Amino acid sequence: MSFANRKDAGAKLAGALAGYRGKCPVVIALPRGGVAVAAEIARALDAPLDLLFVQKIGVPFHSELAMGAIVEGPEPTIVRNESVIRQARIHDGEFSAICKLKQAEIGRRKRLYLGDRNSIPLNGRVVIVVDDGIATGSTVKAALKAIRKQGPQELVLAVPVAPAATLEELKNEVDALICLEAPFVFRAVGHFYADFRQVSDADVIAALEAANQGGSE
Template sequence: MSFADREEAGERLATVLAAYRGTDAVVLALPRGGVEVGLPVARALGLPLDLLLVRKIGVPFQPEVAMGAIVDGDRPEVVRNEDVIRYAGVSDKDFEAACRKQLEEIERRRGVYLEGREPVPVGGRTAIVVDDGVATGATLKAALKGLAAKDPRHIVVAMPVIPASLIPELEELAEKVICLEDLGPIGAVGAHYRYFPQLEDADVVACLDAAAKPTAASPAGGGPPPA
């Protein structure tokens, strides 16, 4: 096991991301698990924390298997995993129904997590995208495509666990990809953590509340972004 918990994973990521301390970067976490990773990153670097609302689209009879993903936005971005769709025999009608269901969940989460919060501007800034790990990459790729529409200056992917084979694909969507550990043959993100509980909506809200409080790491002023 590589990490004690999500907090330790975030602390280790923050060390690798130290060059972004004091810049105008923003940390964007994929809820729910990514928020517990993003909080220590944001605190250590003195950066704001916000969310990228994205949902995996699971196979109807095996929802843990991703046949795609959808990310929130004015025009929601959908990524299809054609190999899984074809192998599972999922029709276009069933895929679209699953998309609608996940869009409804994104809307629900936006209301719970972000009501009363001002969104952190992303345009022209470096966006550091974090989660607790990546398995197939469908969800993350949808998130990155949706994020690109917000016109960030740079996109940095920072993950505790990623399959090494996936990194070249992610490098087509981001200027930099940081990975602490290869997912390896086990194939389960949770296997790389000693403590990896399912998080609830209240955990996400608590992390966002904590990130909004000033800390000693908050930058006194912006500096130039790292090259």
């Protein structure tokens, strides 16, 4: 077991990211699981914490199998996993219908977590994207593509754990990649945590408010 909980994982990642403290970074969490990890990093680096809303698009009869992902935005970023779509025999109309449902959920969470608060502009900034772990990488890849469109000075991906093969696929999407555990044999993110309980909406709101109490953008 590598991490006691998400807070512990965040503290350990913060140590690996200490060199970014003087670069005025923005820490971007992928809710819900990534928020507690990212909050520790934001606190240690004296950086603002913001959220990027991304939803996995699962196969209808096997929701854990990702056939793509969608990221918030005026023009949402959609990443398709063509091999899964083809194997699952998902037609374009079915894929589009699921995308619309995921967009609605993104809108609900954004209103709930952020209210009327505007997102932090990322153009020209050092941006550190954080999640509590990566499995297939489909949602993270979509998030990175969406952030890259905003023109960051440097794009960093920081996660506690991810399969070595997935990291190999993601390394070209970022300028720097920090991962504390990269096993070749990988079952699930939760296997690397002693406490991997589900994160609630209330947990996300509390972590975001605490991280940004005195910070400025």
